[in-house]
Amino acid sequence: MVVVFVLVAIAVLALLGVLHWYVWRRVVRDTTVRGSVARRVGRIVMVALPLLTVATFVGENAGMPFGLVRVIAWPGYLWLAVFLYLLLALAVGELVRPLLRRKAGKTAPQQVKAPEPVTVPAGHAPEPPVEEPEAAEDPSRRLFVSRVVAGTAAAVALGTVGYGAYGTLRGPKVKRVTVPLAKLPRSAHGLRIAVVSDVHLGPVLGRGFAQRVVDTVNATRPDVIAVVGDLVDGNVEDLETSVAPLAGLRARHGAYFVTGNHEYISGAEQWTEHVQELGLKLLANTRVELPGFDLAGVNDLRGEGYDDGPDFARALGDRDRTRAAVLLAHQPAAVHEAVRHGVDLQLSGHTHGGQLWPFNFIAGLANPTLAGLERYEDTQLYVTRGAGAWGPPVRVGAPSDITVIELASRQA
Template identity: 50%
Template sequence: MFIALFLVVVLLLVGGIHWYLWKRLVKDVVTTRRGRRVGALVVTLLGVLIPVTMVGSRVLPLEQQPVLAWPGFLWLALMFYLLVTLALLELPRLALRFWAGRREPQPVDNSVDSSVIPVDSAGRAVQGTVDGQVTAVDSPAAGVSGGAVGSAAAEGAPVDDAPVDGGPVDERFDPARRLLLGRSLAATAGVLSVAAVGIGTWQAKSAPVLKRVPIRLAKLPASMSGFKIALVSDIHLGPLLGKAHTERIVRIINSVDADVVAVVGDLVDGSVAELGPAAEPLQDLRARHGSFFVTGNHEYFSGYQEWIDEVNSLGVRVLRNERLDVQGLDLAGVNDVTGEDVGDGPDFAKALSGRDASRPVVLLAHQPVQAHEAARHGVDLQLSGHTHGGQMVPFNLLVGLEAPVVSGLGTVDGTQVYVTRGAGFWGPPVRFGAPPDISVIELHRA
């Protein structure tokens, strides 16, 4: 019942957004019936494309998914930015209408001197003379009602191409000016949205930025100053990101000569059978003290136990609510909170209890929200991902409502938390304002 209700709400939301886009991008800028019908058909098909893409990404074989994923997810991103920009442009639209409303309408002199208008014996106004004979207008209303349709027909244009009746004319804001405003705002929204999606697509498919982040820990032994942890998250292997994506990430990580490699969840969006070959390059990761992995929420949608076994087989140790000693540093890892639904959730007590409190502890946990519990167990530094840095600005503002740290370094209840933006993407192949990254955490004694 809940799922059905959720789907209804989503469909209504998608439908409402597309109605708004039709109103601003078609109704406000197209003046013919045929044009509006074509626009309505296009907007309807694009609206249907979104749920079809969502369903197809779950039921189609992986190799067939890109056929829907590319157009469907790109339109989803473009729809989002059109919605945002058009909503923001409502402010100048309202301001211009308000300004027009304050203008005094120009007085119109409707008085007519009947003495200069000849009339015939039937009382009809004489229109003119031809060879000395007068001609009259039988019905003034007929001359008006013929309107644009009549003129269009006279010119040989089909009725469907005639201008649509815009309804009552607002004398304070004439139709021509209203049309110009609608077209100008629609063009502005279109250019800005296409630019955002274009730049975001380029960023999403580009190599992750390598960030070097110095972090100071009070308990860190002086001998470990400069200890490097290569941190990567949210690789998101799937229909649009495959083996070449993994190979590029491995090359970047291996270039930094890290002491430890930490992969903090959301490696895949599919089964081992589908994506096992794409993950194989992880076996080439090089670090002095090894490579480690903790589960993210997407592993629990993709056969988590199979992936745990697969990652372990690639030489990347999965930390499942456990810790180990690395040269006087406690390195711990906990499962993602999504695992609670299948009895495989995080166990901070198991991972952190009974340790020497004088030693620094670095915790690998997929979601930044887990930092609250980490702080209660005295964690010095938590390394996380999950947020994608918002992936598409201004989504970072919404992500910030849940995550205590969206990207970069922050502090939660006295525990330092560093959140990488991740190396891949989920859903739209677009990362606007939040480019992918791989972070090199350099630990220093405070």
């Protein structure tokens, strides 16, 4: 198993190395003059930024001082997003590069020398004209085209990442969805559940972002708050200050928490204790009875590797099935077990809606639902895109949200 992991890691690093070489060639080498200051600076930047990315990932898991990780995480993570869109833009540029070369050639017409008259002796056939070899492409034209393509690609990448970062850092927007439940009594009609997922507080998103999330949730005046995992990326000691604003979450029937896969990466035991100290109620394979319905929660599937996985029978097995059941489960994949246990509505996150286009296509293949509301037999599944971002604080094509689920009774 270890050997397979090492081989896969080597293959991934080799692929990333080749792709970085391609980007360096198109953006730096092809647009600068050999020996120039611009080329030397470009080479340094193209080496330093990937190294910061690697250092960020390694530092988070190798005990590097958290303050240093926070410093290098910003350029390290942002480079991942810039590199992605730079690579995509350059790939498109390869399609238009030949057209630009031809167009540049037409705008610079060359003077053609007329052939000199040749005297042919009587009785001899004229010799066929000798074709001159085609002149090599003008270096200045090639440099011009390379700069146009690289400059356009850089502008597209930086503009895309800048806009995506602005949308993420300003905080999630509120999305409202009405979900009818057949078993919900009229007395619970209109009850509101604020669904918060994938905040990912860590070296990039900190206390200020957490406060924006809390303010946004409280402004919706929810009856119940459901935090469905991936709250943090890091340990309690480093992030205690960042998560402190969560103590300000307010809802009539309380705020509840279930683990996500990143809690197990960060230390689930310490975090489940700490969130309870902040006032959140832990639903670890258990449930509570709320007015009109049962609210259950299961541990994340990642917990199976820590002997702390989901236990649907414990959370749902002995409940009164005449009551509506709402299940909190971080990963949408839990919906198949939810169907078997007669759950009416499952609330999940995990997917980020793909976070960065075109990864939404990959995330869509890996999850039964990428985002939004879908039905699986008698169970409805709602997946939020999440409030924060993992890695680069950037979202493209998958805006962050806090969803307010309004339960509707068919008896109302």
